[in-house]
Amino acid sequence: MRCSKCGREYSVNSLAFRCLNCNEPLEVKYDYNFLKTVISKENFEDRIWSLWRYIELLPIEHKSKIISLNDGGTPLIKSTRLAEFLGLNKLYFKDESRNPTGSFKDRGSSVGVSKALEIGVKAVGCASTGNMAASLSAYANRAGLKCIILIPHKTPIEKVLQILFNEPIIMAVELPYPELYKMSFEMNRKFNVYLIHSDSPMRVEGQKTIAFEICEQMKWKVPDKIIVPTSSGGNFSAIWKGFKEFYEIGLIDKLPQMICVQSEGCAPIVKAFTEKTDLKPWPKPNTIAHSISNPNPLLASGKRVLRILNKANGLAITVSDKEIIEAQKLLAVKEGLFVEPASAASIAALIKLIRNGKINKDENIVCILTGTGLKDMEIVRKQVKAPIKIKTWNEFERILSQIG
Numbered sequence: 001m002r003c004s005k006c007g008r009e010y011s012v013n014s015l016a017f018r019c020l021n022c023n024e025p026l027e028v029k030y031d032y033n034f035l036k037t038v039i040s041k042e043n044f045e046d047r048i049w050s051l052w053r054y055i056e057l058l059p060i061e062h063k064s065k066i067i068s069l070n071d072g073g074t075p076l077i078k079s080t081r082l083a084e085f086l087g088l089n090k091l092y093f094k095d096e097s098r099n100p101t102g103s104f105k106d107r108g109s110s111v112g113v114s115k116a117l118e119i120g121v122k123a124v125g126c127a128s129t130g131n132m133a134a135s136l137s138a139y140a141n142r143a144g145l146k147c148i149i150l151i152p153h154k155t156p157i158e159k160v161l162q163i164l165f166n167e168p169i170i171m172a173v174e175l176p177y178p179e180l181y182k183m184s185f186e187m188n189r190k191f192n193v194y195l196i197h198s199d200s201p202m203r204v205e206g207q208k209t210i211a212f213e214i215c216e217q218m219k220w221k222v223p224d225k226i227i228v229p230t231s232s233g234g235n236f237s238a239i240w241k242g243f244k245e246f247y248e249i250g251l252i253d254k255l256p257q258m259i260c261v262q263s264e265g266c267a268p269i270v271k272a273f274t275e276k277t278d279l280k281p282w283p284k285p286n287t288i289a290h291s292i293s294n295p296n297p298l299l300a301s302g303k304r305v306l307r308i309l310n311k312a313n314g315l316a317i318t319v320s321d322k323e324i325i326e327a328q329k330l331l332a333v334k335e336g337l338f339v340e341p342a343s344a345a346s347i348a349a350l351i352k353l354i355r356n357g358k359i360n361k362d363e364n365i366v367c368i369l370t371g372t373g374l375k376d377m378e379i380v381r382k383q384v385k386a387p388i389k390i391k392t393w394n395e396f397e398r399i400l401s402q403i404g
C-alpha cells in the first residue's frame with residue numbers, strides 16, 4: 001500500500017489504513033506494467049458476474065479466504081422515461097441497491113473481510129452512518145469474525161434494525177460524527193481491530209469495481225460523466241481509482257469527468273473546491289440525506305477527493321433537501337427505482353447541472369444509485385397518501401370504472 005499523498009509504502013497485510021507521516025489514506029498499488037501483459041478485455045468474459053471477476057486487480061492472495069455474498073455485478077440500467085423527461089439521450093443508473101445488504105458498501109466489506117481473514121485478525125470494525133455497519137456486520141458473520149460498530153444515535157431505524165439483527169457489538173454514540181471516527185481509530189491502534197472504514201484501502205479496492213463493471217457494461221466505452229453522492233469520499237476515490245487502473249493497463253482510452261455531489265446542509269468538500277479554500281469541518285450538518293452527512297471528511301478522504309477533482313477537471317455541486325426529495329420521487333415514478341435520499345442526490349445534481357447548462361444531451365452520463373430506499377422510510381412516510389379504503393365489491397367496481 002502507498003500513501004495517496006506522500007508515497008510512503010506499507011505492507012498490504014498491515015493493520016495500517018492511514019499514513020503515519022501525513023495521516024492521508026493509503027492505496028493499494030499493483031504492478032500495472034506486468035498486469036498489462038496478462039490482462040485483456042477477453043479475460044473477464046467467462047467469469048462469474050460478481051466483483052471477484054477482477055481477481056488480478058484485488059489484493060487477496062488466497063482464494064480460499066474470499067468471503068462473498070455475491071457482491072457487485074449490479075445492473076447498469078439505461079434510463080428511458082426519466083431521460084426523455086430531462087431531454088437526455090444516454091443516461092444510465094448504476095444500481096448499487098442490488099447488493100446483498102442493499103448498498104455499494106458490500107463491495108468493500110467483501111474485500112475487507114476477506115483480507116481480515118487472510119491476515120488472521122479476530123475483529124473488524126467501523127464507524128458508520130448505517131449502511132456500512134449493516135454490510136460489515138453481515139460479512140463478519142459470514143466469516144465468523146467479531147464485529148464492532150459505532151453509529152450515530154440518530155441513525156434511521158430501518159438501518160439500526162438491520163444491523164442489530166446481525167448481533168455485532170454496537171454502540172449508538174451521542175456525540176458528533178467526527179468523534180465516532182476518532183473512537184474507531186482508537187479501536188484500531190489500541191485494540192488491533194481491523195478497520196474497514198469508508199475509505200480504508202480494502203474498501204476502496206472493493207468499491208473501485210463499480211468503475212470496472214461500468215466499463216464492461218458500456219462495452220468499453222467510457223462514460224463522459226459520473227455523478228457520485230459523497231460524504232467521507234471513499235466511494236468517489238474508489239470509482240476514480242477503478243477508471244485510472246483500467247486506463248493504466250490499457251483497457252480504456254480515456255477517463256470520465258467525476259462529479260461530486262453533497263447536500264446543501266453538509267457540503268464541506270464542495271465548499272472547499274468551489275471557494276478554493278482549505279477543507280474545513282462543516283459546523284452543523286443538517287440534511288435528510290443522512291448517509292452523506294459526514295461533517296469532517298478531513299479525517300477521511302476529503303483531501304483525496306479534492307486532489308482528484310483538481311487533477312482531473314472534476315465538478316462539485318450541492319443540492320437541497322427539497323431537490324433530493326423531488327429527485328427520489330421522479331426516479332420512482334418515471335423509472336420504478338426506489339433509492340434512499342443520499343442516492344437520489346445524484347439525480348438532483350443531474351437536474352441542476354442540466355439547468356446550469358453543464359450537460360450536453362448526447363453525453364454518456366452515469367448516476368451512481370448508492371443504496372436502497374427501504375433503508376430510510378421516514379421521508380417516504382411523510383410524502384405518501386394512504387391507500388383507498390374499500391369494504392365492498394360495489395366500491396371496488398366503482399373505483400375501477402373511474403380509472404378510464
Ligand SMILES: Cc1ncc(COP(=O)(O)O)c(C=O)c1O
Pocket residue numbers: 103129130131132198199229230231232233234235236291292340342343370371
Ligand atoms: C447510500 C450512501 N450513499 C453515499 C455514501 C457516501 O459514501 P462515502 O462516505 O464513501 O463518500 C454513503 C456512505 O455511507 C451511503 O451509505
Ligand SMILES: [Zn+2]
Pocket residue numbers: 003004005006007008019020021022023024
Ligand atoms: Zn503520507
